[in-house]
Every structure is written in C-alpha cells, then in structure tokens.
Amino acid sequence: MNDLVLYADTGFVSPWVFHALVALEEKRLPYRLETVPLPIPAAQRAAFQARGILGTVPMLVHGELWVTESLAISEYLAERFPVPDHPRLFPADLGERARARQVMSMIRTSLFALRTDRPTSSVFGRPVSAPLGAQAAADAGELVRVATALITPGATSLFATWCIADVDLGLALMRLVANGDPVPAHVHAYATAQFQRRSVRAYLSRVPTTP
Ligand SMILES: N[C@@H](CCC(=O)N[C@@H](CS)C(=O)NCC(=O)O)C(=O)O
Structure with missing residues (x-):
C-alpha cells in the first residue's frame, strides 16, 4: 500500500523526471516506474489531475498521496525518509x-x-x-x-x-x-x-x- 511509484515520460527527456528519479535512487528507495508518452494523452492527464491535481510528470505516488512537481517530490522524499536512516538529499546547513x-x-x-x-x-x-x-x-x-x-x-x-x-x-x-x-x-x-x-x-x- 505504501509502495512508491514514479510516473516518468517514455522518452526519458524530462529534466524534472531526471531530478525525481535521481532523488529516489540517492535515497536508495525501492520504487516502481511507470511511463506515459509526452504530450500526456487526455485520459491519462485527466486521471493524473483527479488524483494529483496537476497533469504532469514526474508524478510520485506513495500510498494515498499523488504529487507532481520535481522539487515537491524530492522535498517529500527528504522529509518522509529522513537522515540518519536514509541518505541525505539536501544540505544539513x-x-x-x-x-x-x-x-x-x-x-x-x-x-x-x-x-x-x-x-x-x-x-x-x-x-x-x-x-x-x-x-x-x-x-x-x-x-x-x-x-x-x-x-x-x-x-x-x-x-x-x-x-x-x-x-x-x-x-x-x-x-x-x-x-x-x-x-x-x-x-x-x-x-x-x-x-x-x-x-x-x-x-x-x-x-x-x-x-
Ligand atoms: N515544474 C514541473 C515541470 C513538469 C513538466 O513540465 N513536465 C512535463 C514534461 S517535461 C509534462 O509533464 N508535460 C505534460 C505534457 O506535455 O503533456 C516540475 O518541476 O516537475
């Protein structure tokens, strides 16, 4: 139920997907990757918007939470999976x-x-x-x-x-x-x-x- 899912673009050209995927990898968290084409087809966009407000990738799913915006995703991961149990993403200072x-x-x-x-x-x-x-x-x-x-x-x-x-x-x-x-x-x-x-x-x- 609390599994992490990252929605990415099929072409892997989004610098914002890059940021989110690297954040998951740096945290050494297991996650499932799903891909959608760009532009995102209307039905998929509507499904994203219904659950995650914005119809863009990257989209992180964690339990009931669906969240877009690369910085919101990396900050969520930093706070949900904090140091010292997980590697650091943001400077301590x-x-x-x-x-x-x-x-x-x-x-x-x-x-x-x-x-x-x-x-x-x-x-x-x-x-x-x-x-x-x-x-x-x-x-x-x-x-x-x-x-x-x-x-x-x-x-x-x-x-x-x-x-x-x-x-x-x-x-x-x-x-x-x-x-x-x-x-x-x-x-x-x-x-x-x-x-x-x-x-x-x-x-x-x-x-x-x-x-
Ligand atoms: N500010 C957002 C930008 C996200 C964004 O623009 N994603 C693009 C792909 S690079 C997207 O999903 N576009 C939807 C579309 O083209 O249909 C972030 O940092 O995640």
Missing part, C-alpha cells in the same frame, strides 16, 4: 540548503533559450550541431557565470557533501558539455562527475537508445 534551493529554482525558471537550443535529448541522446542562438548564448554565459561562482576548482559538489542541487546544475551544464560548447575545465569536470554517480547512471540506463 541552512545557508547551504538555501543556496541549493536558489540554484534549483533558477534552473527551473530561466535559461529557456538554452533549453530550446540544447534540449536534454542532445545530452541523453544525439548531440545537436547547430550553434547556439544569441539568446541561448546569453543563457549559457549566465549559467557558466553562476557555476563558476559556486564551484571550487577540483570540487565535484557545491558544498562539502553532495546534494540534489548538484545533479540539477550538472544536467544544466551538460547541455553545453555534451554538445561541445565551451565550459571552463573545472566546471566541465564537475558536470561530468555528476553523470558518474550511481543514481544518474541508473537514470541513463533507462533512456531509450536512438536508432
């Missing part, structure tokens, strides 16, 4: 936690042109060859500025201990790295380190191969 939330919020509310020109399909699948458009290049500049301000050279996490914001920032940076767009060496190393994590590899193993 309140200042670091605020900074982590700042980064995750920024990634969800900006960089729209970069997301268009460097979609996650170009990270998880085939890279694109077209150069960045002017607005996407500006987004890339801002992303690299933020990352450079936050990442200490040689570090593979924002803070002393890894947190869930690291994979969001890592995926945002991989939009550039995977497509050969210029990124400072230590930022490049930080991003690729995220993709070496067991949790991220678990996600990547689900991505359908492109013919």
